[in-house]
Amino acid sequence: MNQTSRLRVENLNVFYGQNHVLKNISLSLPDNRITVIIGPSGCGKTTLLRSLNRLLDEQEGVRVEGRVFLDGQDIYQPGVDITLVRKRMGLLSQKPQVLPMSIYDNVAFGPRLLGLRDRRHLDDLVEKYLRLAGLWEEVKGRLQEPASRLSIGQQQRLCLARGLAVEPEVILGDEPTSALDPQSSRNVETQLLNLKENYTIVLVTHILRQARRLADYVAFLYFGELIEFGPASEVLISPRDSRTRAYITGEIS
Amino acid sequence: MNNEPERGIQRKLRKRLRVESFFKLLMAASTWLVLASLVLILAIILWKSLPALKLSMITRNPGSGYYLGREGGILNAILGSLQVVFGATLLALAIALPAVVFLTSYLRQKSWLAELIRFSLDVLWGIPSIVYGAFGFLIMITFHLRASLLAGMITVAMVELPILSRALEETIRLVPSDLKEATYSLGASRWQTATRVVLRQVFPGLVTAVLMAMGRGLGDAAAVLFTAGYTDKITTSLLQPVATLPLAIFFQLNSPFPEVQQRAYASAAILTVLVLFISLASRRLSRRLGRHKIS
Ligand SMILES: Nc1ncnc2c1ncn2[C@@H]1O[C@H](COP(=O)(O)OP(=O)(O)OP(=O)(O)O)[C@@H](O)[C@H]1O
Ligand SMILES: [Mg+2]
Numbered sequence: 001m002n003q004t005s006r007l008r009v010e011n012l013n014v015f016y017g018q019n020h021v022l023k024n025i026s027l028s029l030p031d032n033r034i035t036v037i038i039g040p041s042g043c044g045k046t047t048l049l050r051s052l053n054r055l056l057d058e059q060e061g062v063r064v065e066g067r068v069f070l071d072g073q074d075i076y077q078p079g080v081d082i083t084l085v086r087k088r089m090g091l092l093s094q095k096p097q098v099l100p101m102s103i104y105d106n107v108a109f110g111p112r113l114l115g116l117r118d119r120r121h122l123d124d125l126v127e128k129y130l131r132l133a134g135l136w137e138e139v140k141g142r143l144q145e146p147a148s149r150l151s152i153g154q155q156q157r158l159c160l161a162r163g164l165a166v167e168p169e170v171i172l173g174d175e176p177t178s179a180l181d182p183q184s185s186r187n188v189e190t191q192l193l194n195l196k197e198n199y200t201i202v203l204v205t206h207i208l209r210q211a212r213r214l215a216d217y218v219a220f221l222y223f224g225e226l227i228e229f230g231p232a233s234e235v236l237i238s239p240r241d242s243r244t245r246a247y248i249t250g251e252i253s
Numbered sequence: 254m255n256n257e258p259e260r261g262i263q264r265k266l267r268k269r270l271r272v273e274s275f276f277k278l279l280m281a282a283s284t285w286l287v288l289a290s291l292v293l294i295l296a297i298i299l300w301k302s303l304p305a306l307k308l309s310m311i312t313r314n315p316g317s318g319y320y321l322g323r324e325g326g327i328l329n330a331i332l333g334s335l336q337v338v339f340g341a342t343l344l345a346l347a348i349a350l351p352a353v354v355f356l357t358s359y360l361r362q363k364s365w366l367a368e369l370i371r372f373s374l375d376v377l378w379g380i381p382s383i384v385y386g387a388f389g390f391l392i393m394i395t396f397h398l399r400a401s402l403l404a405g406m407i408t409v410a411m412v413e414l415p416i417l418s419r420a421l422e423e424t425i426r427l428v429p430s431d432l433k434e435a436t437y438s439l440g441a442s443r444w445q446t447a448t449r450v451v452l453r454q455v456f457p458g459l460v461t462a463v464l465m466a467m468g469r470g471l472g473d474a475a476a477v478l479f480t481a482g483y484t485d486k487i488t489t490s491l492l493q494p495v496a497t498l499p500l501a502i503f504f505q506l507n508s509p510f511p512e513v514q515q516r517a518y519a520s521a522a523i524l525t526v527l528v529l530f531i532s533l534a535s536r537r538l539s540r541r542l543g544r545h546k547i548s
Contacts, residue, residue, distance in 0.1 A: 055434055060361055087440030097435035100454040100545045109449075110439045148547040159435070166439055 003030035007052065007170055007200055012066035014047050014056065021047050023224045025066075029170075029217075034192065034201040036211045036232070039221035040253055045204040048221065049174050052202065053089040054082050070170075087114075090163025092176035096155035098147035099162075103139050106147045106158055110166035125165055133161035134191045153184025160191060171195065173203040177210065189214060208248065212236055220244045298525060302518035310519055315485045320505070322512035327520050329487050330501035334524075336402060336488060337481060337497055338470045341409035342417075342463060345470075348410075349417040350459075357425045358433075358447045374422075377415035383475035385411045390479040403491040405481030412476045413466040420465060424458030425451060432547070454546060457539035464535035468528045474499030498524045 005028035014022035021044045029035050037045045050056045054075060056064055067074045075085045087110070099106050107126045108116075116122060126143070130136040135157040139150070147158055156176060163171065173192070177185035192201060192214060205211055211218060215232035220239070228235055228244045239245045246252045310326040319325035352370070360367040389408035398404060428451050436446040452459065470476075474497075482494025483504070498520055505517035 053438055055438055058430075058434060058437060060363065083440045083442050086438050089438070091435070091438035093431060093435060095431065097429070097431050098547055099432070099436065099450055100547050102545065109436075109441075113439065113441055113445060146545045148545070162439065 003028075003033065005030055005200075006071045007202075008069040009048075009052075010067040010069065012048075012051060012064070012068065014044070014051060014065075015063040017061050021224050022051070025226045027219060027226060027229060029200055029202055031200050032196060032198065033216035034196050034203060034214050035217040035219060036215035037202065037204045037219045037221060038206065038208065038211055038247070040247065041206065043221040044224045045206075045221055046174055049172050049202065049204050052170075052172060053086050053091060055086075055091070057082065087166050088168050089170040089172055090160070090166060090168040092156065092159055092163065092171070092173040094175045095179045096152060096159045098150070098155050098158055101147065102144045103147045103150070103158060104143040106162050107165050109162060113166075129161040129165040130158075132164055132191075132195070133157045134187060135161055151184070153180045153187060156180055156184065156188055157191065160188070164195075168199070170200045170202065173201070175204055175206065177205075177207075185210075208236075220247065222247070295525065298518055298522050302515060302520075302522045305512070305515035305519040306522065310516070311523065314487065319485075320508060320510075320513060322510045327496075327498070327501050327516070327523070329485055330496040330498045330520065331523060331527075332487055333402075333481075333484075333496040334471055334498040334527075337405045337409055337477065337495060338467050340402070340406035341413055341470050342467050344406060344410035345413040345417050345466060346463060349414055349421055353418055353421040353425060354447045354452075357422060358443050358451065371422075374415050374418050377411075378419060381475070382412045382473050383478075386475045386477070386479050389476070393480065399492070400480055400482030400494050401492045402481065402488050402495040405477045405495055405497070406491075408476045408480045409470045409473060412473055413470045416469055417462055417466040420462035421455075421459065424455045424462065427458075428454050457543040457546060460542060461535045461539045464531050464538075468531045471528060471531070472499060472524060474503060498527075 007029040009025055009027040009029075012022055012025040013020065025048065037048060039045055047056065051064060052068060056062050064076065067076055069075070070085065070088060073080070075082075099109060101109075104126055107129055108122050111122060111125050116125075127136060127140075130139065135154060138154060139158075147155065150158060156179070160171075160176075171192070177188050180188065189210070192203070195201065196216075203214060205214075212232070215236070217230065218232045218235035219229045220227045220235060220241075220243075222243050228239060228241050234240075235244065236248060239248060243252070307326075309324070311331060312328060313324075313326035314329045315327065316323060316325035356367055356370050360370075385408055389404055389411070392398075393400065393404050432450065432454065433446055436450045441449070477497045477500060481497055481500070483496050483500055484494045485496070488495040502517050502520045502524065505513050505520060508514060508517075
C-alpha cells in the first residue's frame with residue numbers, strides 16, 4: 001500500500017462505562033479513496049466513525065483512549081479546538097438531519113459560521129455545493145422553502161451539500177443510504193464516487209453489495225476488534241481471516 | 254370436539270369488549286365534564302356580569318363614587334395588569350432562557366449541578382404564589398420601598414419563572430440529539446448550536462411557553478396583593494402603585510352594593526377574555542411559526 005493518509009487512528013480504545021467497545025484499533029485511512037467499514041451490528045462501526053470527528057465527546061459516559069491524527073496532529077490532545085477539527089470533516093448520518101431552516105440557509109450554514117456574510121458570495125457557494133451534491137437542478141427554483149419539505153433522498157443530498165460547503169477534507173458517512181429508496185441510494189452513491197477524487201471518504205455500511213460498488217479499501221470490525229483491513233479486492237474477494245470470510249459469505253451477520 | 258375451547262375464547266372476547274366499552278364510556282364522560290365546566294364557568298360569569306357590561310367598563314377609569322355604584326370603568330386595572338404582566342414576562346424570560354440553554358446545552362444531564370437546578374425549579378414550581386407575594390413584601394419592607402409597578406413585576410416574574418423554565422426545558426429537551434450532532438459536526442460551537450438551531454427549532458414552543466406564563470401571571474392575585482398596591486389612575490412610572498384586574502375583582506366583590514358586585518363579574522369576564530385571547534394567539538402563532546420546524 002503506497003498510499004498517503006492524512007487521517008490515522010492509533011491504538012484507539014473506547015469504553016461506554018464498563019463496556020469496552022473498540023479494542024486497540026490502529027488504522028490509516030487512505031487519501032482520495034473510499035474506505036468502507038463493515039461488520040455485524042453492534043461491532044462498533046458507528047463508534048469508530050464518531051471517534052474520528054470527536055462527536056463521541058458529546059455523549060455522556062464515554063471514555064476514549066488512544067490517538068487520532070489529522071495531518072499529523074492528534075485531535076485528542078488537550079487544547080485542540082474541536083470545532084476546527086469538525087470543520088475539516090463532513091458527516092452524513094443514517095437518517096438525514098436537515099436544519100430547521102430553508103434549503104438555502106442549510107447550505108449557507110457552514111460558511112456563515114465562518115463569518116461569511118456577502119450575499120453574492122453565499123449565492124455562489126450554495127449553487128456550487130448543491131451542484132456538487134447533485135441536487136441543484138431539483139431545488140434551484142425553491143431555495144427559500146423549508147428544507148423539511150424535501151423528500152428523504154433529497155434531504156440526504158442536501159446534508160451532503162451542507163457538509164461540503166464547510167470545505168472539509170474528509171467525508172464520513174454512517175450508513176448514509178439506509179433510510180433511502182434504491183433510486184435515491186444510487187444517486188447518493190454516484191455523488192460519493194464523484195467526490196472521492198478530492199476527498200478522503202469513510203463509509204459505514206452493512207450492505208455488502210454497496211461495499212463492493214464503492215469500496216477501494218475495506219475494514220472489517222468484529223466485536224470491537226479490527227480483524228482485517230486492506231484493498232477491497234483482497235478483503236472482499238479473498239479474505240485472510242476466517243471470520244471475515246464467514247461474514248462475507250453470510251454465515252455470520 | 255373443539256367446541257369447548259372455542260366457546261371459552263368467545264366468552265373471554267365478549268368480556269374484553271364489555272370492559273373496553275365501559276372504559277370508553279368513562280373517558281367520554283370525563284371529557285364532557287371538562288368541556289361542560291368550561292362552558293358553565295364562562296356562562297355564569299357572563300350572565301352575572303351582563304347588567305354591568307358597558308363600553309365604559311373598558312374605556313374609563315373609576316370615577317368618584319365608582320365603588321358606591323356610580324360612573325366609571327376599570328381601564329386602570331386592565332392597563333395595569335398588562336403592564337405588570339409584560340414586564341414580569343420579560344424579566345422571567347431574561348432569566349429563564351439563558352438558564353435553560355445552560356442547563357440543556359452546556360451541562361452534563363446527570364451532573365449534580367443540572368440535578369440541583371432541576372430540583373430547585375420543581376420546588377419553585379410547587380410554591381404557592383401567596384408565598385412569593387409575602388417574600389416580595391418582605392423585600393419591600395427591608396428596602397423601604399412602596400408597593401409599586403416594579404415590585405409587582407418582580408413578584409409576578411417569580412411566579413412565572415418556574416412555569417416558563419419548565420415549559421422551555423421540556424420543549425428544548427425534545428430537540429433530537431441527532432439534530433444537535435449534525436450541527437456540531439459542521440463545526441458549530443455549543444453557543445452557535447443553541448442560538449442558531451435549537452432555539453429556531455423550538456421557537457413555536459418558546460412562544461407558547463411565554464404566552465402560557467403570561468396567562469398565569471395575568472390572573473394571579475396573590476402575587477400582586479401586597480406588592481403592586483392599587484390606584485384609580487393609570488400608572489406611568491415603575492415606582493407608582495398599579496391597579497390589577499385580580500385585585501379589581503377582589504375589591505368589587507367585597508362591596509355590599511349589587512351594582513359593584515356585578516362589575517366584579519364584568520371584570521372577571523374581561524380577565525377571562527384576555528386569557529382566552531392569549532391562548533388562542535399562542536395556538537395560531539405556534540402553527541404559523543412552525544414552518545421550518547423539522548419533525
Ligand atoms: N450511548 C451508548 N451507551 C452505551 N453503549 C453504547 C452506546 N452506543 C453504543 N453502545 C454499544 O457499543 C457497541 C457498539 O455500538 P455501535 O453503535 O458503534 O455499533 P454499530 O457497529 O454501529 O452497530 P449497527 O450496525 O447496529 O449500527 C454496541 O454494543 C452498543 O450496544
Ligand atoms: Mg451503527
